[in-house]
Structure formats: C-alpha cells, structure tokens
Amino acid sequence: MSTLVVHESMWGNTRAVAEAVAARLGDDATIVEVGQAPVPLPADVDLLVVGGPTHAFSMSRSSTREDAVVKGAEPGHTARGIREWLGELPESDHVDVATFDTRVDKVRHLPGSAAKAAGKEVRRHHLGRLVSTESFYVGDMAGPLLDGELDRAAAWADTLSSRPVTR
Template identity: 70%
Template sequence: MNTLVVYESMWGNTKAVAEAVARGVGEGVTLVGVAEAPTPVPEGIDLLVVGGPTHAFSLTRASTRRDAIAKGAAANPAAPGIREWLEQLPTSSHLNIATFDTRVGSVRHLPGSAAKAAGKEVRHHHLGRLVETMSFYVNDMSGPLLDGEAERAHAWGQSLAGMRAAHGQGPTQLGGSDQR
C-alpha cells in the first residue's frame, strides 16, 4: 500500500495528528505539508489522507488563515490550504481518500468540520472514493492536542491500514465518526 498524507497546520496540532496517522499506517507512507503536496497525486498512491484545521465550521480560507496568523499562528500567508489543493486535483476513480480535521474540544458538538468539508470537495470534484472522516480535538485555538488524541490518531492510521489490507483494494464504506 502506498499512502500520501497531506496536511495543513497553523499551530502544529494538525501536523502532529498527521504524523501520528502516518506512523499508524506504517510502511509506504509519504507525509507532506499542503504547500509541498504534489498535483496531481502521484501514480501508485492508493490511499490519500488529507487533514486540516477547522476554521469557521469548514476548511480554511485565505481570510481565516490571515486571522489565525494575526492571532499568532506560524503559517505562511501565501501558502495554499487544503481547499485550494483539492480544487487543483484531477478526477480519479481509483483513489481511496480519508479526511481528518482538528477542532476545539470545548465546541466539538457544533456543526461543520474541515474533515466533512474536505469530504464534500472529494465528492464534488470526483477525486476518488471517500472512505472515512475523523475529527481530533485540541484544547483551544492554538492547542495543545487534548490528552490521548495523538494516540487516537495513531490508532486511526492503523485502522486505515487494516481496512486496506482486509479489503485488498482498499476500504469501501464510510466508516469514520466525528465522535470520540
């Protein structure tokens, strides 16, 4: 299995989740920030894992990234976000895609998430088969991750790898949950 994990991170929390997911998936994983993510997805990748922070109940936009930077986030204001990167990808019928986000734990029951919005982009642009979505939680806007979230991300990565192995060609059903 060849997996590409692409993340967008403002405060480092989403990057930490992406790293844990990549470790959980195991061998054959390439981990890149969205600014370095290839377009198109290279041949031979059969699982794409995409994650970003939830801003204003969705994926980041240029305006929400500027707001985060104004509040102290260490991000490049000119860099593209997950939304823009997904919009550049060509259609695909063979790619399995899992999405995740980071969200503030104290408002975890509010509607909207970057993972769900990324899933909508995947379906809208016919980028592949959405196989799972997951949310991971931070203490507040700048983090840190809540206790146990890095371990949960690692376990989710293992689950993605396990579903892939069990189905041969990859997971075929949406199986994720935004609940802890």
C-alpha cells in the same frame, strides 16, 4: 500500497496528528505539508489522507489563515490550504481518501468541520472513494491537543491500513 498524508497546520496540532497517522501507516506512507503537495497525485498512491484545521466550521480560507497568523499562528501558511489543493486535483477513480481535522473541544457538538467539508469536496469532484472522516480535538484555538488524541490518531490509522484495497 502507497499512502500520501497531506496536512495543513497553523499551530502544529494538525501536523502532529498527521505525523502520528503516517508513522502508524508505516514505511509506505509519505507525509507532506499542503504547500508542497503534488498535483496530480503520484500514480502509485492507493490511500490519500488529508487533514486540516477547522476554521469557521469548515476548511480554512486565505482570510481565516491570515487571521490565525495575526493571532500568533506559524507564518508562511496563508497562500494554499487543503481547500485550494483539493480544488487543483484531477478526478480519480483509483484512490481511497480519508479526511481528518483538528477542532476546538468546546465546539465539539456544533455542526461543520474541515474533515466533513473536505470529504464533500472529494465526493463532489470525484477525487476518489471517501473511506473515513475523523475529528481530533484541541483545548483552544492554538492547542494543545487533548490528552489521548495522538493515540486516537494512531488507532484511526490502524483502521485505514486494515481496509480492503479497492484498486
């Protein structure tokens, strides 16, 4: 089984979660920043894990990424986010997909998240079978991740690796 972990990260928090997930999934997991993510997916990918930050209750847009850079986020990530990348992928019936996001803890109970929006795109455009969606929490817009979130990410990865393969 081959796993591809694709992440979009403005402050490094989503990248840290993606790294924790990929590390737990083992040697068959490849991690890549969304700007370098392949289109189409390699034929041997059985599990696709997609993660991004929640901006304005959804996946980021060019304008929200540009705004994050103005507020101090890492530059160079404004052109392509997970929204655009998912829009480039062809239909697939052979891959399981898991989505995650990072979001500010203070708005934990408000509707909307990048993970849920990405999951809707997966279903709407027949990009694979959505198997899981998860949110991980940061203390403020720039982070840091709350205590225990990387451990939760590793535990989530365990649930992904123990799922039955549907190929």
